[in-house]
Amino acid sequence: MSASSTSRQVLRQLFHYRETSVLLMFFAVAAYLTFASEFFLEPRNLLNVGRQASVVAIVALGQALVIIARGIDLSVGSVIGLSSVAAAITLRDTGSEVIGLATGLGVGLICGLANGLMVTKFRINPFIATLGMLSIARGVALLLTGGIPVNYAGWAEYLGAGRLYDVPVSFLMMVVLAALVHFLASRTVTGREIYAVGDNPKAARLAGIDVDRTRLFVFAFCGLLSGLGGIILAGNLASADPNLGLGYELDVIAAVILGGTALSGGRGSIFGVFIGAMLMALLNNAFVLLGISAYWQVVTKGLIIIMAVGIDGLQRRDNPDE
Amino acid sequence: MIIDGGAAPVPATPFLTLNGIGKSFGPNRVLRSIDLSVGRGEVIGLLGENGAGKSTLMNIVSGALAADEGTMLLDGNPVRFRSIAEAIGAGIAFVHQELSVVGALSVAENLFLGRTPRTRLGTVDFSAITRAAGSLLTEVGAQSIVPGAPAGSLRAGEQQLVEIAKAAARKPRLLILDEPTSSLTPHEVAGFKDYVRSARSAGTSIIFITHRLEEAMELCDRILVLRNGEIVAQYGHGETNRDRLIFDMTGKTSMFAHVPRAVGARAIALELGGLSDGEAVREATFSVAAGEIVGLFGLVGAGRTELLEVICGARPRASGTMKLLGTEVHFRSPADALRNGVAIVPEGRKTAGILPQHTVRRNASASSLRSLAHGQIMNHRRERDAFSSFQNDLSIRMETDTQPITTLSGGNQQKVIFARALMARPRLLLLDEPTHGVDVGAKADLYEIVRKAADRGLAVVVASSEIPEIIALCDRVGVLSKGRLVNVQAREELSEEILLHYAFSEIEERP
Numbered sequence: 001m002s003a004s005s006t007s008r009q010v011l012r013q014l015f016h017y018r019e020t021s022v023l024l025m026f027f028a029v030a031a032y033l034t035f036a037s038e039f040f041l042e043p044r045n046l047l048n049v050g051r052q053a054s055v056v057a058i059v060a061l062g063q064a065l066v067i068i069a070r071g072i073d074l075s076v077g078s079v080i081g082l083s084s085v086a087a088a089i090t091l092r093d094t095g096s097e098v099i100g101l102a103t104g105l106g107v108g109l110i111c112g113l114a115n116g117l118m119v120t121k122f123r124i125n126p127f128i129a130t131l132g133m134l135s136i137a138r139g140v141a142l143l144l145t146g147g148i149p150v151n152y153a154g155w156a157e158y159l160g161a162g163r164l165y166d167v168p169v170s171f172l173m174m175v176v177l178a179a180l181v182h183f184l185a186s187r188t189v190t191g192r193e194i195y196a197v198g199d200n201p202k203a204a205r206l207a208g209i210d211v212d213r214t215r216l217f218v219f220a221f222c223g224l225l226s227g228l229g230g231i232i233l234a235g236n237l238a239s240a241d242p243n244l245g246l247g248y249e250l251d252v253i254a255a256v257i258l259g260g261t262a263l264s265g266g267r268g269s270i271f272g273v274f275i276g277a278m279l280m281a282l283l284n285n286a287f288v289l290l291g292i293s294a295y296w297q298v299v300t301k302g303l304i305i306i307m308a309v310g311i312d313g314l315q316r317r318d319n320p321d322e
Numbered sequence: 323m324i325i326d327g328g329a330a331p332v333p334a335t336p337f338l339t340l341n342g343i344g345k346s347f348g349p350n351r352v353l354r355s356i357d358l359s360v361g362r363g364e365v366i367g368l369l370g371e372n373g374a375g376k377s378t379l380m381n382i383v384s385g386a387l388a389a390d391e392g393t394m395l396l397d398g399n400p401v402r403f404r405s406i407a408e409a410i411g412a413g414i415a416f417v418h419q420e421l422s423v424v425g426a427l428s429v430a431e432n433l434f435l436g437r438t439p440r441t442r443l444g445t446v447d448f449s450a451i452t453r454a455a456g457s458l459l460t461e462v463g464a465q466s467i468v469p470g471a472p473a474g475s476l477r478a479g480e481q482q483l484v485e486i487a488k489a490a491a492r493k494p495r496l497l498i499l500d501e502p503t504s505s506l507t508p509h510e511v512a513g514f515k516d517y518v519r520s521a522r523s524a525g526t527s528i529i530f531i532t533h534r535l536e537e538a539m540e541l542c543d544r545i546l547v548l549r550n551g552e553i554v555a556q557y558g559h560g561e562t563n564r565d566r567l568i569f570d571m572t573g574k575t576s577m578f579a580h581v582p583r584a585v586g587a588r589a590i591a592l593e594l595g596g597l598s599d600g601e602a603v604r605e606a607t608f609s610v611a612a613g614e615i616v617g618l619f620g621l622v623g624a625g626r627t628e629l630l631e632v633i634c635g636a637r638p639r640a641s642g643t644m645k646l647l648g649t650e651v652h653f654r655s656p657a658d659a660l661r662n663g664v665a666i667v668p669e670g671r672k673t674a675g676i677l678p679q680h681t682v683r684r685n686a687s688a689s690s691l692r693s694l695a696h697g698q699i700m701n702h703r704r705e706r707d708a709f710s711s712f713q714n715d716l717s718i719r720m721e722t723d724t725q726p727i728t729t730l731s732g733g734n735q736q737k738v739i740f741a742r743a744l745m746a747r748p749r750l751l752l753l754d755e756p757t758h759g760v761d762v763g764a765k766a767d768l769y770e771i772v773r774k775a776a777d778r779g780l781a782v783v784v785a786s787s788e789i790p791e792i793i794a795l796c797d798r799v800g801v802l803s804k805g806r807l808v809n810v811q812a813r814e815e816l817s818e819e820i821l822l823h824y825a826f827s828e829i830e831e832r833p
Binding site: 187190203204207209212 | 677679680
C-alpha cells in the first residue's frame with residue numbers, strides 16, 4: 001500500500017515538472033519513427049531534423065520569455081520575413097556583409113521594440129499590438145521587394161546552410177543560444193524579474209520591479225531573435241523571400257506551449273521549450289518520412305496546440321490554488 | 323410558518339441547527355466541533371477576531387464550503403449543501419463584506435440581477451424594477467439612494483446597503499450579514515437597525531458578524547464569541563458588556579494594548595505638503611519622523627490606499643510636494659521609490675502581495691534582487707542566507723524556503739511579504755492593511771515586527787480600517803475622510819469615538 005502510494009507520489013512529482021510530458025512525447029515519437037522508417041536514424045536525417053528545428057527553436061527562446069512575462073508575440077513570422085528582406089537588400093546595395101547582417105538584426109530589434117512600446121507606453125493588449133505588427137511587417141517586406149525574392153548569398157548562407165564538422169551551423173547556434181537564454185532566465189536579475197512580472201504584475205510592480213522595462217526587454221529580445229531567424233532561413237535558401245516565415249508564429253507558439261510554458265505567465269523553462277521545438281521538428285520529419293500529406297501536417301499542428309493547452313487546463317483544475 | 327412578534331422566544335424546532343461542525347485547511351484546524359442553533363426570527367451576533375473562524379463557519383452554512391465533520395439541520399431535517407445555489411434555494415442569503423455590485427449597471431438592475439422581470443416583448447421591464455427597487459431600498463433604510471443611479475457612483479456604504487437590499491429581495495429565511503455597518507454613516511446605521519428589527523418580527527433569522535460591540539449588544543438576541551475555531555462564550559441580550567466581550571475574543575484583557583515607545587526628537591523622514599492625485603487624495607499634509615509609527619485611519623473609500631500609492635510612486639501625483647529625509651523627491655514608479663528607500667507592503671495579499679507560483683525564498687527576495695546579485699548574476703547562496711536571517715527574526719513557519727508560498731498559512735505568507743520589504747533596507751515603510759485576514763497569533767507577531775523595525779529608526783506609515791490595530795500600533799494617527807486628511811491625532815487623545823467622528827466628517831448625507 002505504502003509502496004504504491006510513494007511510487008505514485010514520485011510519479012506525481014515527476015509530472016509536476018511539466019517538461020516530463022513533452023520529453024516523454026519526444027521519445028515516444030522518436031521510438032515510433034525508429035521502427036516505422038529505416039531512414040530515421042541515419043545521421044543525415046537526424047542532423048537535418050536539427051537544422052529544421054533551429055529557426056523555430058531560436059525564435060521560440062524569445063517567444064518563451066515574452067509568454068513567461070505574460071505577453072504574446074504574434075508578429076514573429078512577419079518579422080522573420082522583413083528582417084531577411086532588409087538584410088538581403090542592404091547587402092546587395094552596400095556590398096557589406098557586416099552592414100547587411102546588422103540591418104537584419106536591427107530591423108528585428110526595432111520591430112520588437114515597437115511591440116514593447118505599444119504594450120508598455122500605449123497600454124495596447126499584446127495580442128492586438130503584435131497582430132498589428134504581423135500585418136505591418138509583412139506589408140513592408142512586400143513593399144520593399146515588390147513581392148519578388150532577393151538573392152541572398154554570403155555569410156548568411158554559411159549560417160543557414162553551412163556545416164561545422166558535418167553539424168549544421170544553425171543547429172550549433174541554436175544550442176549555444178538555448179544555453180545562454182537558459183542562463184538568462186534562471187540565473188540573472190533580469191530573468192527573475194521576467195518570472196515575477198508574469199506571475200503577478202501588480203505585486204511585482206509594488207515590489208519595486210520595473211515592469212515596463214522588463215516587458216520592453218522581452219519583446220525587443222524576441223524581435224532580435226526573429227531577425228536572426230530570418231537571416232538563417234533566408235541563408236538556407238540563398239534567397240530572401242518577402243513571404244518567408246509565413247505562419248511561423250504558430251510553430252513557435254506551439255513549441256513554447258508544448259514545452260510546458262503557461263500562457264497565463266510566470267511559469268516555464270527554457271529546457272522545456274527546447275524540447276518542444278525539437279518535438280515540432282520531429283513531427284514535421286515524421287510526415288515526410290511516412291509520406292503523409294503535408295495538409296495533414298497543418299491540421300496536426302492545430303490539434304497539438306489545443307491538446308497542449310488542454311492538458312495544462314486539466315492540471316490546473318486539479319489544483320485550484322493556482 | 324410561525325411568526326413571532328418582537329424579541330423572539332425560541333420555538334421548539336430551531337430553523338438551523340449545527341452539531342459538531344469541524345473544518346481544517348491542510349494542517350490548520352479552523353473550526354472545532356461547533357454546536358449552534360438559530361431560532362426563527364432570532365438575531366444572533368457572531369463576534370471574534372480575524373481568523374477566529376467566523377467566515378469559514380458562515381461559508382459552511384451558506385454552502386460555499388463543505389464541513390469535514392458534523393451535521394447541519396434545517397427545520398430539523400439534515401441537509402448538506404453542495405453549492406451556494408442550493409443554500410439560496412433553501413432560503414439562506416449571505417451578504418459578504420467584500421462588495422460585489424456591478425458598477426456599470428443601475429442600482430435597480432443590480433437588485434434584480436439574474437432574475438430581471440421582463441415585459442411581454444422579452445425586454446427588461448425597467449418601470450417595474452425601478453418601482454420595486456424603490457420599495458426595497460426603503461425597507462433597508464436606504465430611501466435616499468436613487469434606483470436609476472449607476473451603482474458604481476455610490477459610496478462604499480451605500481453599495482453595502484444595496485447588497486443588503488439585494489439579499490432582502492429574496493425574502494430569505496436566514497440572512498447572514500458580514501460587517502454590514504462598517505462603512506455606514508450613523509444615520510444609515512439607524513435605518514439599518516430598523517430593517518433588522520422588522521425582518522426579525524417577520525420571522526427572518528439573522529446572523530450578524532460585526533466588530534462593533536455596542537451594535538451587537540443592542541441588536542442581538544444572543545451573542546456568540548468565536549476564538550480559534552471554538553465558541554468560547556454565549557450571552558443573551560443584556561447579559562454582557564464590552565470588556566467581557568473583548569476578553570472573550572482575544573483571550574487576554576489587553577491583547578493589543580499599546581506598547582509605549584519612546585520616540586525622541588528625531589529627524590523628519592517623510593514630509594508631505596498638500597499632496598493630491600486629483601481624484602482620491604486631496605491635499606494631504608503631514609510628516610513622519612524616523613522611528614515613528616503613524617497610522618492612517620479612514621472608512622472604505624477614504625483614500626488610504628491611494629495616499630500610500632501616491633507616496634510610493636504607484637499612482638501619479640497631480641500636485642503637492644514630498645520630501646524624504648529633507649530632499650525633495652518625485653517618484654515615478656515603485657521601483658524608483660524603492661531605490662530611494664521606500665518600501666510598501668500592499669493591501670490584498672493575494673492580488674498585490676504574493677507571487678503565487680514562486681517559492682517562499684524568491685517571494686522574499688523580489689525587492690532586493692540587485693543587492694543579491696553580482697552585476698546581473700544572482701548569487702543564490704547570498705539570497706538563501708539573507709532570507710534565513712529574516713526567517714528567524716520574523717519567525718516564519720515553513721518546512722523549506724523552496725516550497726511554494728501558497729503552501730504557507732495566510733499569516734506566514736504576510737510575514738514573507740514583510741520580509742521582502744524589510745530585506746530591501748528601507749528608510750520609510752508603508753503598510754496597507756498589514757494584518758488583514760491573518761490569525762491572532764500572527765497579528766501579534768506582525769505588530770512586534772513593526773515596533774522593532776521602528777525602534778531601529780525606520781519611519782512607518784500604517785493604513786488600516788481596524789481601529790484596535792491603529793490604537794495598538796500607532797504613535798500618531800491621521801484620519802482620512804473622502805480623500806481629505808481631516809485630523810492628525812496624538813497618541814494621548816486616541817479613541818474609537820474620535821477616530822470615527824473624524825472619519826465621517828467629510829461625508830454629507832443625502833437629504
